[in-house]
Amino acid sequence: MTREPANVIAAEPAEPKAGGVTMPMWLVWALAIAGYWGMVYFDSRGGWFNTQVYAPYATLDEVTALQPASDADAFVNWGKVKFKETCELCHGEDGMGKPNQAPPLAGSEWVNGPANRVIRIPLHGLSGPIEVAGKQYNFASSMTAMGAALPAEDLAATLSYIRQAWGNKSPAITTEEVSAVKAATAGRTQPWTVEELKGIQ
């Protein structure tokens, strides 16, 4: 048995070094998808960290709509829930409208005007320039018939809400009024124009 010569030292492997590697594209995508899913999940169940919103409720308005209330209040509370679903994207939570999208509802003479006028707008939409509260608005696209698919009751509640929120003080709109307008304008497919609406009282 021969011993290895003492003076030959086995070469020690070099100290490992961390190198720079670019992040793989699939990981970027996976993180982006996870982030997006997280936002959607939070939006549908988070209640925006409100301490009064517990599961199974997702928003404060859902909780408010279930409180014991008089008939009139329950109607308007329900209208607020529907407003959030249908109108808020363009007209804004504060009813002030959004630039290049929609005119304000707060303080609007169209909202607070005759019931038969304001019911027609969500039923068939509105196109063309319009003057609201002394200001001229002319949007690139017309308002679509956002309320056409809503049951008469939901539409009446939503309109009652916008007629009584943000300082508006007009009487509520009843389901019967909406049904009557729906019946009277059954065949119509075109959006309303300002001139047409002005002829309706």
Add this chain to the structure above:
Amino acid sequence: MSRGPFIFLAAFFALASSWFGLVLVPQAQLGRQVESKTVPAGDIYPQARPGLAAQGREVYRANGCASCHSQQVRQDGISIGMAVVKPGTNLTELVEAILKVAPELGRNRAARLVQELPKPILTGVTRMEADKARREIAVTGAKAVVTVEPVGPDIARGWGKRRSVAADFLFDRPVMLGSQRVGPDLASIGSRAASEEWLLGHLYAPRSVTPGSTMPTYRYLFEKRRIQREPSPEALRLPEAFKPEQGFEIVPKPEAKALVAYLMSLKATAQLFETPMLLPPEPASASTNAPAATSGGTNSPTRP
């Protein structure tokens, strides 16, 4: 270890973000919560537990009750409905109105229902539908109410009327939510236990009141003593199989009385803003003193 600071920072941010999410955000959210008012009664909720019950909370804690009993009722959703409470003067008209809102009932059943009011007529509808149906009934002169009932597996077991919320634990420190359910949930035991005596019997010998219970006995919370002249009024009235030998009696120690006072104070049933509830009126014939629906270890689907 050429990247020491980098690894340190990564670990620091990983821990800091969980501390942020699990400690700081809940503290900012709920840390300053104060008493609120019940809806619609307007009472202050919660009330601090009375002295004996506050002592009992320490007994509950010391005996590890929270390792087998939770105090949190879960809720899946709500069921909105409409109930007719009182008929008007015209029953025929009421039957017609009921048939209008619930045609699937049929004339015979509707006619029978109006004889046994209050009765729920609609369930599982929207608030608007319920409101509308209520108005339809109201025109006949009858009284109808919209009902909003929390639903979920725990509520079906009779463990509570609604989900637990932060306000229920406002004055409890520490909060003993519990994480396991070897036994039934105790969030509302005070509103479903038959009596204090029932609870004492359950603590001394669980199987004396609940056959098949897996709960251990807590005999050291009781004293077995020789009857002097007359039996103590506090002595437990136990079934034959659990009685001590002749001439002896079982009396609760102060700890047992405090624990029972605490259990009786667990009543998370107040109607709060965050837990909307409009419960249907109790049927007139239902007995108000229903037997306790707790059976240790089993999830019997009974209502209190």
